[in-house]
Amino acid sequence: xxxGSWLCLLAPLGGTIVxxxxxxxxxxxxxxxxxxxxxxxxxxxxxxxxxxxxxQHAPNSVGLAYAPSVYHQGEITTAWTWLQxxxxxxxxxxxxxxLSTMMMLIVSGVGGLIVLYSIGYMDGDDEERRYFAYIAFFxxxxxxxxxxxxxxxLLVGWGLVGLSSYLLIGFWHERPTAVAAAKKAxxxxxxxxATMALAFFILIAHTDSLSFxxxxxxxxxxxxxxVALGLLGGAVAKSAQIPLQTWLPDAMExxxxxxxxxxxxxxxxxxxxxxxxxxxxxxxxxxxxxxAAGTGALTLLVAGLIALVQTDIKRVxxxxxxxxxxYMFLGVGVGGYANGMFHLMTHAFFKALLFMTAGLAIHAxxxxxxxxxxxxxGRLMPFTKWCFxxxxxxxxxxxxxxxxxxxxxxxxxxxxxxxxxxxxxxCGLVGAFLTGLYTFRLWFLxxxxxxxxxxxxxxxDHHGSEGAWTMLLPVGILAVLATIGGWIQFPPHWDPxxxxxxxxxxxxxxxxxxxxxxxxxxxxxxxxxLTGIAVAWAIYSExxxxxxxxxxxxxxxxxxxxxxxLYDRIFYAPAVAxxxxxxxxxxxxxxxxxxxxxxxxxxxxGGLVRRIQTGLLRTYVFFLAAGAAAVVLAFLIAK
Amino acid sequence: xxLASAGxxxxxxxxxxxxxxxxASGVAVVTFSNPFYSALAxxxxxxxxxxxxxxxxxxxxxxxxxxxxxxxxxxxxLFVIAYVGPRxxxxxSGGPSWQTFGAVAAAGALxxxxxxxxxxxxxxxxxxxxxxxxxxxxxxxxxxxxxxxxLLAFEITSVVLLIAAVGGVILGTHTRRPxxxxxx
Amino acid sequence: xxxxxxxxxxxxxAVLFGIGALGVLVRRNTxxxxxxxxxxxxAGNLALISLARHWHNGAGQIFALAVMAVAASEVCVGLGLxxxxxxxxxxxxxxxxxxxxx
Numbered sequence: 039x040x041x042g043s044w045l046c047l048l049a050p051l052g053g054t055i056v057x058x059x060x061x062x063x064x065x066x067x068x069x070x071x072x073x074x075x076x077x078x079x080x081x082x083x084x085x086x087x088x089x090x091x092x093x094q095h096a097p098n099s100v101g102l103a104y105a106p107s108v109y110h111q112g113e114i115t116t117a118w119t120w121l122q123x124x125x126x127x128x129x130x131x132x133x134x135x136x137l138s139t140m141m142m143l144i145v146s147g148v149g150g151l152i153v154l155y156s157i158g159y160m161d162g163d164d165e166e167r168r169y170f171a172y173i174a175f176f177x178x179x180x181x182x183x184x185x186x187x188x189x190x191x192l193l194v195g196w197g198l199v200g201l202s203s204y205l206l207i208g209f210w211h212e213r214p215t216a217v218a219a220a221k222k223a224x225x226x227x228x229x230x231x232a233t234m235a236l237a238f239f240i241l242i243a244h245t246d247s248l249s250f251x252x253x254x255x256x257x258x259x260x261x262x263x264x265v266a267l268g269l270l271g272g273a274v275a276k277s278a279q280i281p282l283q284t285w286l287p288d289a290m291e292x293x294x295x296x297x298x299x300x301x302x303x304x305x306x307x308x309x310x311x312x313x314x315x316x317x318x319x320x321x322x323x324x325x326x327x328x329x330a331a332g333t334g335a336l337t338l339l340v341a342g343l344i345a346l347v348q349t350d351i352k353r354v355x356x357x358x359x360x361x362x363x364x365y366m367f368l369g370v371g372v373g374g375y376a377n378g379m380f381h382l383m384t385h386a387f388f389k390a391l392l393f394m395t396a397g398l399a400i401h402a403x404x405x406x407x408x409x410x411x412x413x414x415x416g417r418l419m420p421f422t423k424w425c426f427x428x429x430x431x432x433x434x435x436x437x438x439x440x441x442x443x444x445x446x447x448x449x450x451x452x453x454x455x456x457x458x459x460x461x462x463x464x465c466g467l468v469g470a471f472l473t474g475l476y477t478f479r480l481w482f483l484x485x486x487x488x489x490x491x492x493x494x495x496x497x498x499d500h501h502g503s504e505g506a507w508t509m510l511l512p513v514g515i516l517a518v519l520a521t522i523g524g525w526i527q528f529p530p531h532w533d534p535x536x537x538x539x540x541x542x543x544x545x546x547x548x549x550x551x552x553x554x555x556x557x558x559x560x561x562x563x564x565x566x567x568l569t570g571i572a573v574a575w576a577i578y579s580e581x582x583x584x585x586x587x588x589x590x591x592x593x594x595x596x597x598x599x600x601x602x603x604l605y606d607r608i609f610y611a612p613a614v615a616x617x618x619x620x621x622x623x624x625x626x627x628x629x630x631x632x633x634x635x636x637x638x639x640x641x642x643x644g645g646l647v648r649r650i651q652t653g654l655l656r657t658y659v660f661f662l663a664a665g666a667a668a669v670v671l672a673f674l675i676a677k
Numbered sequence: 678x679x680l681a682s683a684g685x686x687x688x689x690x691x692x693x694x695x696x697x698x699x700x701a702s703g704v705a706v707v708t709f710s711n712p713f714y715s716a717l718a719x720x721x722x723x724x725x726x727x728x729x730x731x732x733x734x735x736x737x738x739x740x741x742x743x744x745x746x747x748x749x750x751x752x753x754x755l756f757v758i759a760y761v762g763p764r765x766x767x768x769x770s771g772g773p774s775w776q777t778f779g780a781v782a783a784a785g786a787l788x789x790x791x792x793x794x795x796x797x798x799x800x801x802x803x804x805x806x807x808x809x810x811x812x813x814x815x816x817x818x819x820x821x822x823x824x825x826x827x828l829l830a831f832e833i834t835s836v837v838l839l840i841a842a843v844g845g846v847i848l849g850t851h852t853r854r855p856x857x858x859x860x861x
Numbered sequence: 862x863x864x865x866x867x868x869x870x871x872x873x874x875a876v877l878f879g880i881g882a883l884g885v886l887v888r889r890n891t892x893x894x895x896x897x898x899x900x901x902x903x904a905g906n907l908a909l910i911s912l913a914r915h916w917h918n919g920a921g922q923i924f925a926l927a928v929m930a931v932a933a934s935e936v937c938v939g940l941g942l943x944x945x946x947x948x949x950x951x952x953x954x955x956x957x958x959x960x961x962x963x
Contacts, residue, residue: 653962655894655955656780660886663783670790677797688864696873703877703900707884712892719896726903729873732864733914738922738929742906745929750899750936757940758892761947780886788879795871809917822919823926830923834930841934848941851948 042086043134046142047181049079053174057167066166070157073170077150077177084142091139116187125246131187133250137542140379140535141184141311148303148386149177151512155394156295158506159401169209173299176202180304184311189238189248192315196234196272199305200227206300207292219288226285230275237268253318266323269316270330273309277363279337284601286360290352294397297352302359302393303386310366310382314375314543321373321546328458331371335465338364340599342472346479347595350407351396354480358433359389361469368462369448372455373546376536377447380527383535384440387523388432391516395426398505398513399484403496409483411492416485418497419504423485425517430481432520434474434567442564443524445470450551450559463559470563474570482578529556692732699725711763716754723747734814870911878904891946891953895939902932 053076057069064072117130153173160166179202183195201224208220238248240261245252257265273279278286278301289301300306313320313330320327338361345357362385369378399415399422400407416423432439435446449466452459489497500506527535529551536545551559577585597603650657698721705718723746730739812818823831877900884897906925913921946953 651962653959655958656886656889660779660783663787663882663886664779667783667786667790670787670794674790674794674797685863692864692869696869699873700876700880703880706893706896706900707880707888712890712896715893715896719899722900722903726907729870729907730910733870733910735910735914735922735925738906738910738925741926741929745933746899746903750933753936753940754892754896757943761892761943761953777887780883784879784882784886787882788875791875791878792872795868795875809914813914813917813919814922818919819922819926823923827920827923830927834927837934838930841937845937845941848938848945 040087040090040132040134042083042088042090043132043138043142043185045083046080046087046146047083047132047178047185049076049083050174050178050181052076054171054178057171057174062167064167067157067161069167069170070160073174074150074153074157076174077146077153080177080181081143081146081150084139084146087134088139088143091134091136121190126242126248128188128190128248131191132185133187134185135542136538137311137314137379138184140383140538142181144383144386145177145180145184145304148390148516149180149299151515152295152299152303152390152394153177155298155397155509155512156293158509159295159397160293161506165209169206169293172202172205172209173296176206176300176305180308183308188250189241189252189316192312193231193234193238196276196308197231199300199308200224200231200276203227203289203300203305206296207289209292209296213291215288216291219285219291223285223289226282227275229282230272233268233271233275235268237265237272240265240268250315253316257319257322259323262319262322263326266316266319266326269312269319270326270333273312273330273367274333275309276312277306277309277367278360279309279333279364279367280340281601283337283341283360284598284605287353287356287598290350290356294352294393294400297356298390298393298397301356302389306359306363307366307382307386310363310370310378313367313370314379314539317370317373317375317543327371327373328455329371331368331452331462332458334364334367334369334371335462335469336364337361338368338469339465339472342469342476344595344598345476346472347592349410351399351409351412351480351484352393352407354409354476355389355392355396358392358473358477359385361473362389362433365445365448365466365469368466369451372451372459372462372549374448374451374549375543376527376533376539376545377444377451377529377549379539379543380535381441381444381448384432384444384520384524387440387516388429388520391425391429391513391520392433394509394513394516395422395429398422398509401505401509402499403493404498406492406496409480411490412484413493414485414487414489415493415497416487417489418493418499421504421510422513425513426485427481428517428520430477432524433477434571435470435563436567437564438521438525440520440522440524442560443526443528446560446563447529447551447556449563450555451545451549453551453555453559455548467563467566470566471570474567475574478571478574479578482574486579688732691728695725695728695732698722699729712758713755716751716758719754720747720751723751734809736814737816737819738814740816867911867915871908874904874908874911877901877907889954889956891939891943891955894955895936895943898939899932899936902928 050073053073057064057072060069117132119127119129121128153170156169156173160169163169176199179195179198181195183192183199186192186195204220204224207223208217210216241248241252244257244261245255275282286301286306290297292300313327320330341357341361341364345354345361348354348357362381366378366381366385369375369381399412399419402415402419402422403412406412428439432441435441437443449463449470452462452466504510527533529536531553594600702718702721702725706715706722709715709718723742727739727742727747730736730742881897881900881902881904884900885894888894888897906928909921909925909928913919913925943953946958951958
């Protein structure tokens, strides 16, 4: 099974290298297929690794929720020892265990479908090869992150996905907005990287190791809190939670498949994975873990509210992503790691589906992304319409679609942890209402009804069908997964995923809801979701209710709760002012002038020295005599 | 005793005369504006120095001084002075303004330092005088010392003389074609 | 030794050296500069001879002979230079011969 993990990791890297080395010698379509096949090969490797872990997994009878007996931690495979300093050594290690294989399957599977989709989406772009090299590199980086056998490899993968994200957001680098968005994403992620590095320094200082076992070491409560805080900082930055969330909507400047892969299915979920992987530390620092849950709850509300007023189709879906990751943070924050990971899986399915169908619509309308122009598209693109509907219903959590099975356990798990659990519960339900509202606002504005004049004018199909087969096939597959993907776990009746993850990420007892709580929560959240859909239908489709006019509230939402303005004023403006000040006072007069000044000074000194060369013999002899006199004087004094 | 003291007085007398003429001719060399007269004054200087060498039991060196210096070097000088023709020049003129003052200062400084050095040594290594034998300074003695103890100096000196001779010839050679002479 | 002791001779040598140095520094005629150089060399010779006598060391006289030979060579070359200068109708004033000025 370790062979599978190496294959999974290295196949996309191989794809990147091949595309890079071949350069323009291969046709663009060949580069595209190389990338796609490499990711599918990675998926094959992931399946192999999964089967390997499965065969070694402790057998336990069906019906037992948690099996604490045989505890297979997974196998670590080491390529070579990379770094050794005193007692501290870290190697190029991969870990193959239930949690990592689950993530490997999601990343390579959904990733493969998205890369296949991008063959059709990016067709005709001049820099297609660069795109596919970058995206294969991203898949490699994400796999390194989830397969990393120690914290340092995880951090390496962490940084590399940040880099790939920067490269891909700014892919169309002639657009200044894209470049700015890429920089913003990278800088905010760098903040998270820094806090994680600090957490690792504390770990090294106290335990001399960065292997995963060190997380079980007993740290003092201050140290545990600091480490957990550092890890949380990294997770919050990478997963675009408050307060580091402003980069995600801007990241929609990248191509739609990039948004689907990086900013919906995989990279932004890395924070959730991190908390699940390092749950031992978080359990030692329970306060920080609850702060993570609170952050998730807050974000899911804020993002849901902002999504109500967005007019760009991709931005709505981006805020929806932010909100759903809030749910995942809530889930892992209270201790239900399996719940969070399951929601991660279903979310990957339906969010990638939503982005890809949006991409079909954008492609068909020649790049238009404003939903106010898109009314009635469903009449012309039925396949897209039905797939989007499937994704939307999964997102809102209506049975039998996937989101129902994964979202409700998270909401229900908050009931047993104390008074703040009730607050989280309320947030979760309000979030479900908002989800229904903004999702179906989007649906009703774009798809049903008579096609608008804009749509009639700009719509063009792709040789008679709605898109290339490379685009339609993944969309179809994901639509099926969004429908049936949730059926794999329905706590408390059957929960294979929880049992699968139990050896490495057992849920805390507080986070397990009783079956009554589960049932009640499910019914309530479905009703709340349906209410949201109904309100959306009333406002946006049938125009029965007008949107309440609350200009200040509307402005608050449109300004995204003024986060961008605030950060601009706190961080950006002072930085620019400092840079300008330094340039004016220091760089120009001192540094830049140093060269010319040195030159002038040298010339002047030379001019002075030149005066000694009078050309007169007598002067030279005089200097000789004077020098001799001085030397004799020195000798006399020495005597 | 009287003879000895008479000898001493005689030596002192000779010494004073020689020293005086040495210094006077030295000043004359430096101050005459006509270089011919300066060269002639040098002869007087060399002669008085030879006398002093005799007083110092360096007979061979005295003879060599007269032969080589006065006989060859000064003759060369006189030839060249005659060849280049009349040049008159006032000694203290020309040069940067600080030159004269600087020159006097430097020379004076050297002089003072040497005097001080000698004075300081007078109580040290200069206080032990040794007696010399009768053959000290005779040609035979010089010849033996030159060719036995200091053979290397002898050889090197001969090489230096050879090089100088060659250099002098080259410098003094007429160039064949007169027009080349003009290109400097 | 009869007569003045070595310090007197050394004093004469010092004064003679100073006069020669002054001549080198002050005079502008090349030939007179060379003559002053001879004065300095002779002063050195005098010091050598007197100290050789004082310490009964023959090397002083040998050295003085070598100095004499070197002085002769140097005069030979220097006068050759003067002759060459004269042949090219250049001035013999050392202040004018300043093409190497910076």
